[in-house]
Amino acid sequence: MKPEILIIDDNENVLTALEMLLQSEFDKVIALKNPNSLLSALQKNRVDVVLLDMNFTAGMNTGNEGLYWLRRILEYDPAISVVMITAYGDVELAVKAVKEGAFDFILKPWDNNKLIGTIHAASKLRKSRLETISLRRSNDQLKQVLHPVSRKLIGQSEAMQRVMEMVKKVAVTDANVLITGENGTGKELIAAEIHHRSKRNNELMVTVDMGAISETLFESELFGHAKGAFTDARENRTGKFELANKGTLFLDEIGNLPLSLQPKVLSALQNRTVTRLGSNTPIPVDIRLISATNRNLEKLVAEGLFRQDLLYRINTITIELPPLRERGNDILLLAEFYLDKYKIKYEKYGLKIGRGAKNALLNYSWPGNVRELQHAVEKAVILADKTILDEDSFSLERNTKFSKGSYPVKPLDEMEKEMIKACLRNEKGNMSAVAKKLGITRQTLYNKMKRYGI
Structure with missing residues (x-):
């Protein structure tokens, strides 16, 4: 006009x-x-x-x-x-x-x-x-979509109260934080809560799944590239470090970062600059770093698979998330939370969890932690043909309660493999649906399927 x-x-x-x-x-x-x-x-x-x-x-x-x-x-x-x-x-x-x-x-x-x-x-x-x-x-x-107002973290157990006290203290600083814990314990939620409580909460929290980036695309993904840097580089691209400038960079599954690529991450963190692939110009970045892993990084250091200087750089503060089996009645609080969510989604408003089912939920080992509980409740709601959800509604294995100092009956990798296979069957091979159910990206799903030979 x-x-x-x-x-x-x-x-x-x-x-x-x-x-x-x-x-x-x-x-x-x-x-x-x-x-x-x-x-x-x-x-x-x-x-x-x-x-x-x-x-x-x-x-x-x-x-x-x-x-x-x-x-x-x-x-x-x-x-x-x-x-x-x-x-x-x-x-x-x-x-x-x-x-x-x-x-x-x-x-x-x-x-x-x-x-x-x-x-x-x-x-x-x-x-x-x-x-x-x-x-x-x-x-x-876009910022509201990428980092919406913090979801309320559910948990009244002593273990979670200790975690939240640590989050409150750490969030107001710019200290690098390493979040550890088993798969499905909610590490990304804790990272989002730290960002939400920080002075950077008006900027983006950019999440990078380190297990989903191939070595060939690593530099381009994290540091960006200049036009013409390689065959398909038709335009300049901003890397995740630049995108997180003034905000928070969350490196998830950092324990999966190959040893050969660790020096590049360490250099960016030490120098607070990145250089795009195909360029010689360093770009200053101001980020708050949060990392997460379900692996024992100190053991990886001892085995020569993780650089000790990088470990020192990322874990100024370490927050360890307790597994769900150690959170007592939080199991029921979470179950009720997800029940309310899925009752609305699937229009089954009268559903309640019976006493027997509650006891079963409390006595189950939850090797997949909160993520497994969420999926169990959703499945129970979908298949429910009566008002009261009983023990059988959740299809939990019997007698799998963990005793103090014990470990999962199966290795976590094997359980993860079984979960992926089960989801693939239930979703009839629909990769997008499977990735959404598991709470991971499609690329991460492909990488895990390749790793497990699925």
Whole structure:
């Protein structure tokens, strides 16, 4: 659309001349003799550029009236471009107006071509400002999607209360945090809670699944690449480190990072700079680092599979999440939470967990932790054909309660493999659905299937 122009000048001859000149160039030209109706005109019309006289009252040539109305216009809409109309002797005042936010000024008598060119330039600035505002709004909406208001962490057990106390203390600092715990214990939720409570909570928390990045794409994914860096690099790409600038970078499954790639991560963390693949220009990054793993990194260090200096760099503070079997009645709190969620989703509002089922839930070992509990409740709701969910509704194995100091009956990797195979059967091979059920990305799912030979 062509720009819409608003002219305010107490001289009728000036108004008429400008209106005739500009009507053929612009979509709409509104002429006002009295500035008192200016704000009303702005409210009723989509004005892009305002041509504003410096003086309106007879005998007044201080320019204060023009400055006053300039401020009122910019208060109403800071994106509007204002061009001041002034006599030659008022150039100094016009310059003052520009310093206060006017786009430019034109002198009476004006050059038609120069005047039209100035208005077109002012219109382009208006368009640019509106695009910037739109991008900021989109960015704010994107931030809300990528890091919504923190979900309430459910848990009243002593073990979880200790974790939350640690989160509160650590979140307000910029210390690097390492979150450890078995698969499915909620490490990403804790990372999100730390970010939400931090001073960086208005910026992004960027999550990188270190187990899902292939070695060939590692540098491009984390550090970005320059156009032409390799065959398919058709444009510049921002890496995850850059994307997390001023915010939080969450490196999930950091224990899966190959030894050959660890020096590059260490260098970026030490120097606080990254260099895009195919470029020689270092880019400063300001990030808060949170990492997570279900592996024993100290054991990996002893085995020569993880760099000790990288471990020191990432674990200024370590938060260990307890497995679900050690959280007592939190099991029932979580079960009720997921029951409420899936009752609504599947429109089975009258469902309740029976006493026998509650005892079964408390006595089950939960090798898959909270994630397994969530899936068990969802499955029970889907298959429910009666109001009360009993022990059989959850299809839990009997006598698998962990005793103190004991370990899962099967290795975690084997259990994870079985869970993936079961999901593949239930979802009839639909990879997207399986990944969603397991709470992982499709790439992570492919990597795990390759690892387990599925």
